[in-house]
Amino acid sequence: MSLYKQYPLSVQNNLTKQKEQFEPLSEGKVGMYVCGPTVYSDVHLGNVRTFSSFDIVYRYLTYLGYKVRYVRNITDVGHLVGDADEGEDKIAKKARLDQLEPMEVVQKYTNGFHDVMQLFNLLPPSIEPTATGHIIEQIEFIQKIISNGYAYEVDGSVYFDVKKYNEDQPYGELSGRNVEDMMSNTRELTGQDQKKNQLDFALWKKAQSGHLMKWSSPWGEGFPGWHLECSAMSTKYLGLDFDIHGGGMDLKFPHHEAEIAQNKGCSGHGGAKYWIHGNMLTVNGRKMAKSEGNGFTPEELLTGNHKLLDRGYSAMTVRFFMLMSHYASTLDFSNEALQAAEKGYKRLMASVNLIEKLPAAGSGNVDQTKSAEFKGIIEKVLTDLSDDFNTAKAIASLFEVSSRINSFYQNPSDLAVIDKAIFDETIKHFRGVISDVLGLRNEVVGGQDAEVLGGVMDVLIELRKQAKFSKNYALSDKIRDDLKEVGVQIKDEKGGEMSYSID
């Protein structure tokens, strides 16, 4: 039996505002689209949180046995800087400032984005389409919307007719808005003379003279509107109807609302069945954002070279920190919280590393009750993950397994009564969840350096053993204390063995 039948998944669907049983449109297969980054600057930690949230979704679906097609786009054109329609293209502006080709800007930050994803151990999507690579699809999409009567052309630009659309189907169902309210409340913007209505949004914009990123279209030279690429590319790669659409909470309106309207205006199909939104990372209670000046890059995080950071934190520490809260809750960044996460993460991983040192399970009189109880912990982990990807709850249970492992190591007799098959199954999932679902990995020195270090440590440990054996505590303590000074902790174990960990 596949795991997804054993641990049926439920998800909070923001389209229906309810937690629902997850049922893919096609048995055993999942199509998921997630809004990716706009590549005109470095990603900051807040961006990382959203992508991490959906990395968990992707990983867990896969772990449950679903075959997942995960599409995450790269927005490399089209978003304007100003709040009116005449603003400059962000990428073009960056290109002008840095004296680069727009596509050089795009490439630079796309590379940077990939590096960051790798650093935090996020899996690459199945397809990573770019907006500039799908201009034709977007033009075709617009043409269909126009022919359906939901868009109009004005002087080389095309706008989506929200009011007309709203006569046939509700606009605002995802974000809980209604058109009448918005028409009376939306503030006046300048430079929107072309639009019939303030709520209308651009599907295609005529390129002003000097605009760098532009393409030919039936309406003249221009570029696609802000929301169109996701509609066009999700349809192309996942179909008119697919399972999951994800993105940051801040994209809910207007971006995702526009996406739904575009989809329905084009084909009558709304796209995704389940809409999932990741919440924001905050700093002192405020959203981390470039405009707030409270964002920092992953590099600053690692080095601690930022005024908000007391010191540097590793990528896995940060990943673990993010997983300790639920993706739909805001998460507040602080040095204290990071330090707590760091210790917790190390404790968890230490127990994972201890598993291989354990003696065999089930070597004594097997106690079925205790065995079942042990198994129950990992079942709870999977049940919690199936409850809307609740990593926070799951981690609590993982720590329980962790404690058991530590106890088994100290008291092998407790392990002797645990059924071997049950133990192996539990440990398989314990390791699987930590590495495959949560994406946590050991942060150790790699390569040749690691071998050398290991060899050096073996020598020092042997020296300390001899010193202890001859009751030369002054020397044995000096070895331990001096190593502690340079960040290596020696631990004496039962039976005279010693182990070490690197801080």
Added chain:
RNA sequence: GGCGCUGUGGCCGAGUGGCUAGGCAGAGCUCUGCAAAAGCUCGUACAGCGGUUCGAAUCCGCUCGGCGCCUCCA
């Protein structure tokens, strides 16, 4: 102004009406030559005020905070 979220012990954070996660910090104990690690035990928190209920952190109302979106934003 509209839509929505939120207020949990020293800190961070889960919480499906009753059995009241977990991590970090703190206290005690065990183990230990001394440590460290680990294990065990402890703190009995849910912004305030009402209400529903046998029973509410959890549901309802009001009050007071905080935040997000409504303009590009993960």
